[in-house]
Amino acid sequence: MAQDPNTTPANPADDSVADVVRGLMAGQVSRRAFIQRTTALGLTGGAITAILAACTPGTASTAPSSAASGAASGAESIAPSASGSAGSAYDPKKYAGTKLGILMTGDENDHRALGDKLAQLKDETGIELEITSPALGALIEKTLQNLKAPKSDYELINYLGFLTTQQVGGGFFEQLNSYIDDPAATAPDWDFADFAESNLKNVGIYDLANKKLGEGKDIYGIPALHSGSVVYFYRKDLFDAAGLKPAATWDEFKAAAEKLNSADVAGCSFIGANDFSLATVDWYTRFITTGGKLMTGSPATKDFKPNLNSPEAVGALQMLIDVLPFAPKNVTTYGFAENVDAFSTGKIAQMIFWSTIAGPVFNKENSKVADTTDVTPVPAAAGQTPRAILGGWGTGIPKNADPAKKPAAWHALQWITSKVMNNYFTEKYQIDASRDSTYIDPTLVSQLPYLPVAGQANAGAQTIETSILDDFFALNDVMNVEFNKALIGGQDAKTACANVQTQWEAMLRKAKVLT
Amino acid sequence: MGPMSARRLLPSRDVALLLGPCIAYLVAFSVFPLLYSLRISFTDLGASDATGNWIGLQNYADLLADPLFWNAAGNTAIMVSAAVTIQVVLGTALALFFNRHLRGAWIVRGALILPMLLTPIVVGVMWRALLNPDWGIVNWAIAQVGLGPINWLGSTEWAIRTLILVDVWQWTPFVFLIVFARLQSLPRDVFEAADVDGAGRLGMLTRITLPLVLPAIAFAAIFRAIDAFRSFDLVYGLSYGGPARSTTTLSFLAFQNGFQFQNYGYAAATAYVMVIALIVATTVLLRFVHVRRADAA
Numbered sequence: 017m018a019q020d021p022n023t024t025p026a027n028p029a030d031d032s033v034a035d036v037v038r039g040l041m042a043g044q045v046s047r048r049a050f051i052q053r054t055t056a057l058g059l060t061g062g063a064i065t066a067i068l069a070a071c072t073p074g075t076a077s078t079a080p081s082s083a084a085s086g087a088a089s090g091a092e093s094i095a096p097s098a099s100g101s102a103g104s105a106y107d108p109k110k111y112a113g114t115k116l117g118i119l120m121t122g123d124e125n126d127h128r129a130l131g132d133k134l135a136q137l138k139d140e141t142g143i144e145l146e147i148t149s150p151a152l153g154a155l156i157e158k159t160l161q162n163l164k165a166p167k168s169d170y171e172l173i174n175y176l177g178f179l180t181t182q183q184v185g186g187g188f189f190e191q192l193n194s195y196i197d198d199p200a201a202t203a204p205d206w207d208f209a210d211f212a213e214s215n216l217k218n219v220g221i222y223d224l225a226n227k228k229l230g231e232g233k234d235i236y237g238i239p240a241l242h243s244g245s246v247v248y249f250y251r252k253d254l255f256d257a258a259g260l261k262p263a264a265t266w267d268e269f270k271a272a273a274e275k276l277n278s279a280d281v282a283g284c285s286f287i288g289a290n291d292f293s294l295a296t297v298d299w300y301t302r303f304i305t306t307g308g309k310l311m312t313g314s315p316a317t318k319d320f321k322p323n324l325n326s327p328e329a330v331g332a333l334q335m336l337i338d339v340l341p342f343a344p345k346n347v348t349t350y351g352f353a354e355n356v357d358a359f360s361t362g363k364i365a366q367m368i369f370w371s372t373i374a375g376p377v378f379n380k381e382n383s384k385v386a387d388t389t390d391v392t393p394v395p396a397a398a399g400q401t402p403r404a405i406l407g408g409w410g411t412g413i414p415k416n417a418d419p420a421k422k423p424a425a426w427h428a429l430q431w432i433t434s435k436v437m438n439n440y441f442t443e444k445y446q447i448d449a450s451r452d453s454t455y456i457d458p459t460l461v462s463q464l465p466y467l468p469v470a471g472q473a474n475a476g477a478q479t480i481e482t483s484i485l486d487d488f489f490a491l492n493d494v495m496n497v498e499f500n501k502a503l504i505g506g507q508d509a510k511t512a513c514a515n516v517q518t519q520w521e522a523m524l525r526k527a528k529v530l531t
Numbered sequence: 532m533g534p535m536s537a538r539r540l541l542p543s544r545d546v547a548l549l550l551g552p553c554i555a556y557l558v559a560f561s562v563f564p565l566l567y568s569l570r571i572s573f574t575d576l577g578a579s580d581a582t583g584n585w586i587g588l589q590n591y592a593d594l595l596a597d598p599l600f601w602n603a604a605g606n607t608a609i610m611v612s613a614a615v616t617i618q619v620v621l622g623t624a625l626a627l628f629f630n631r632h633l634r635g636a637w638i639v640r641g642a643l644i645l646p647m648l649l650t651p652i653v654v655g656v657m658w659r660a661l662l663n664p665d666w667g668i669v670n671w672a673i674a675q676v677g678l679g680p681i682n683w684l685g686s687t688e689w690a691i692r693t694l695i696l697v698d699v700w701q702w703t704p705f706v707f708l709i710v711f712a713r714l715q716s717l718p719r720d721v722f723e724a725a726d727v728d729g730a731g732r733l734g735m736l737t738r739i740t741l742p743l744v745l746p747a748i749a750f751a752a753i754f755r756a757i758d759a760f761r762s763f764d765l766v767y768g769l770s771y772g773g774p775a776r777s778t779t780t781l782s783f784l785a786f787q788n789g790f791q792f793q794n795y796g797y798a799a800a801t802a803y804v805m806v807i808a809l810i811v812a813t814t815v816l817l818r819f820v821h822v823r824r825a826d827a828a
Contacts, residue, residue: 153790160578160793182578289685290773346664348774349685358665486578490792501775504686526593 105200111424112142118428119159120174121409122149124372125445126241130432133440143428145172152176163188168414171425175237177218177408178483181229184222185484189236189412195426196235206430210451212471215239218479219410227316229484236412240433241441242372243408244448245477246297246394247469249359249377250366253388254281263366263395266302266335273342276365283342285364288503291351293370295495296480301368301404302332304478305396311481315529320485322524324495324517325510333499333509340503348503360385368394370407371470375446378466391466393473406477408450442467448474487527494519572800578793590800600801602776603784609691610780611759614698619752621699622706627740629707630714640711644704651701655768658697659684684770687777694778697769698759706751713747714740753816760809781805 120127127149134145148170150158159175162168163183175183183189195201196208211220217230220237250262254276263269269284277283286298303310308328313319323329344350344358356373358364360383371391380386393402411433413425431437438454441447443463448470449455455471482491495516502512524530541549572590576583594600625643629636646654661669662683673679683693717740725735763782766772772779772787779787781801789798 156578156793157790179578290771290775344665346682346685349664349682354665487792490788490794493787493791497773497776500773501687504774506687506775 106203107200108140108203109142111427114142114421114424115144115146116172116421116425116428117146117148117170118172118174118411119148119155119162119170120172120241120411121152121155121176123152123155124242125375125447126174126409126441129441129445129447130241132444133432133437137428137431141427141431143424143431145428159183163414163416166416168417171413171417171421172411172429173414174241174409174411175219177243177406177410178480178488180219180222180237180410181227181484182486182488184219184236184410184412185224185227185229187224188415190415190417190422192235192238192412192426193233195423195430201423201426202430203434206434207451207453210435210453211239212243212450212452212475214406214475214477214479215243215408215450218243218406218408230479237410238412238429238433239408239450240411240429241409241450242447243406243450243474244371244470245406245473246301246368246404247371247374247391247466247473248366248368248394249373249389249391251276251281251362251364251385251388252390254365262390262392264392265397266306266395269366269395270335270339270342272366273339277342281362282344282347282358282364283366284339285343285347285350285355285358285367286336286339287351287355288336288340288343288347288500289349289351289354290496290500292492292496293352294499295492296405297368297370298336299332299495299499300480301394302335303328304404305394305400305402306331307397307400308332313530315484318529318531320524320529322517322520324513324520329513330509333502333512336499336503337509348500359389368404371466371473372407372446372448374464374466374470378446378464391469393469401476402473403476403478404473406474406479408448408474485524485527485529487523491520491523494523568799569803571796572803574796576795576799583796586796590797591804593797594800594804599776599779599784600781600804603779603781606691606776606778607760607762607780607782610695610698610762611756614695614702614759615752615755617695617699618703618706618755619748621703622751623710623744623748625703625707626710626714626744627736629711644708646701647704647708649701651762651764652768654697654701655765655770658693658700659769662693685774687775690770690774690777694766694770698762698765701765702755702758706748706755709747709751710744713744717743749816749819753813756816757809757813760805760812 118130120130127147130145131147134147138144148158149155155174156176156179159173160183162170162173163186173183173189202208216235216239219239220235221230221232222228222234222236223232224234226232248262250272255262255272258272258275260272260275261268263272273283275283287293300310306328308326309323312321312323340347344363350358352370352373355364355367355369356376359367359369359373360377360379362384374391377383377389378386383389394404396402411429413422413429417425433450435451435453438449438451439457439460442449442454443460446464452471452475454460455467455474457467461467480488482488485491498507498512498515498519501507502509507515521530571583573585573587574583575586575589629640649657661667664670664680664682664685667683669683670680673681682689684690721739721743722735725739730738761782762780763786766778766780766783767786770778772783782805785798785801785805788794788801
């Protein structure tokens with residue numbers, strides 16, 4: 017449904033779209049602002065891509081030079097030119113011969129993507145980096161052991177955004193401001209400002225004195241290797257055939273599910289199993305986009321109280337229960353893999369999901385719906401901004417790492433978080449980038465049309481309020497168990513939410529953040 | 532040669548040299564971890580704390596007041612009692628059947644013990660695929676005879692049964708093997724005498740065979756009960772404790788608290804309650820077996 021910027025708009029929304037397109041063509045609107053405005057106006061990823069492609073030459077762009085220069089080629093060097101005046105103090109090979117270790121997640125594709133580039137890192141910097149990548153549970157265990165030991169075995173440690181407060185807030189990571197500000201330590205084209213603000217606030221910025229995530233100016237981690245949030249995937253072909261537009265509200269989502277449901281294709285799907293994403297993706301998105309607020313008060317004042325028995329909380333769960341008849345019949349056993357498989361094989365008409373699954377969904381080799389799927393921002397109630405939970409990882413230098421290797425660790429960290437690397441990870445593995453420029457890189461967008469919408473979701477995503485507590489995973493588990501029980505018919509939505517409220521209050525009292 | 536004579540033959544320095552490494556190994560790798568985890572169970576050691584604060588018996592008190600603990604204890608009791616009972620009955624029946632020296636039985640016997648050679652985590656993942664409600668072969672097979680579909684792992688009603696079923700599939704061969712080995716070693720003259728005295732097949736089974744193999748059955752049952760009580764990997768691979776905690780066993784609860792939620796103190800207390808329960812149960816069961824053996828003698 018790409019729109020012709022020269023046609024006369026038929027309604028106020030179209031009028032706004034046309035204005036933004038004219039602004040883009042005239043160079044008065046940047047690419048980033050264009051994407052933000054058009055996604056807010058409801059344009060699909062495909063339409064935005066088509067317009068961007070049509071307007072590419074000679075338009076104003078906020079995409080930094082390296083991103084705009086072309087595709088993220090695997091062989092493209094990220095070492096800055098020695099002739100650059102600002103970079104004259106920066107020596108890419110300053111730490112040649114240093115051996116470093118990184119402890120990172122083995123549950124995602126990040127370790128594979130970085131593994132691809134170790135030889136290039138060695139060629140360009142002379143640094144040898146060894147990857148240790150256990151699964152999440154073991155990673156957390158190993159990370160905590162290292163952070164609390166007299167000396168860390170790793171010079172770089174990758175931590176989940178939900179654990180930033182636990183690990184960065186615990187004072188275990190080196191402050192990075194002095195490295196970032198030092199032209200001799202940081203490549204001139206590294207471009208710190210290019211990192212999405214939401215990601216920096218989620219995993220990088222922390223006020224240690226006041227124990228506040230995302231506040232102040234102190235930086236302890238760099239968003240890496242991936243970030244990302246949740247978008248709305250829908251089958252363009254089915255919607256077009258039924259004369260439907262992608263759902264902008266939850267009522268439209270349900271109506272479309274009912275209309276598109278058939279023996280071969282489920283009208284919608286969601287994470288229905290007792291799975292981390294049941295609460296964090298499907299319930300939480302519906303909850304906050306209908307006006308819900310998960311917590312009130314703060315841990316510091318010991319009045320950190322949950323609102324799980326609010327009408328919005330019950331309503332969000334009820335929405336899931338209401339679409340059960342139009343979901344796959346065994347959706348209550350569907351986790352991440354089941355949904356990706358079912359959508360990719362054409363058995364699901366629409367769902368909201370982590371944008372990172374765009375990789376398999378748009379992969380023409382394995383997906384039957386690569387050409388017939390499009391993405392838009394998640395639905396939201398009238399007056400609410402479409403938004404969802406913010407995911408992703410941060411990477412930092414442990415305070416207790418070998419002091420002699422810390423500068424080299426920073427050298428390697430900025431290398432692996434460069435624009436070229438971000439683009440490579442996205443192009444090769446469809447890893448959700450942490451840099452704004454990657455999401456609007458013209459070459460990447462032409463290959464992966466979902467990127468602008470994913471970027472918009474990433475920029476506007478919300479850090480879940482309970483992630484500032486050590487008990488985050490335990491609290492989330494309670495939600496998943498009770499919500500799953502409601503979905504399989506063991507209790508109603510109100511009872512499930514009341515049960516979560518009771519259990520959370522007890523846990524928060526035990527954690528001494530609620531009196 | 533008894534221990535007294537060995538002591539006379541070997542100087543105490545040599546005894547120390549011979550036993551020392553073994554004792555050091557046991558202290559380092561068995562005793563110390565046990566004592567260390569016992570200490571942790573008296574602390575609130577969590578994710579943000581390097582050492583944990585001493586809180587005495589608080590974790591144990593919290594545990595006993597925790598409905599999730601009692602839910603897990605109930606699931607564990609159901610799983611152990613049901614699975615072990617079925618395994619003992621089925622394993623003994625199979626052993627008796629294959630003790631009849633049927634032609635080609637060795638091939639079937641070989642195939643029968645294959646499941647117990649697999650790692651439980653592999654068994655869990657494999658059965659999860661076989662029982663997949665959308666494309667699993669089990670639902671397809673039962674649909675061919677007009678039954679199902681069954682939501683094997685998606686309903687609270689069926690999930691615990693499925694867990695028991697898969698445990699039975701994997702470990703019945705173990706009971707079979709133990710009882711079969713005992714059957715093979717039974718003295719023939721007892722059966723010949725009974726035959727001469729006119730004992731029927733049923734009489735020989737109930738009055739001679741079963742009493743003679745009872746110690747082997749008891750051993751297999753106790754061993755399986757201990758193993759099933761600690762069952763973690765099968766739960767992890769098959770159902771991940773769900774749905775709605777209907778298959779969460781004590782081991783899985785300890786895992787969640789320790790490695791998912793980083794409540795190390797609480798997890799250690801859970802593990803110690805399991806250890807205490809196991810010691811008590813095993814002592815009672817072994818005493819029972821001892822009494823039965825004395826009776827049999």
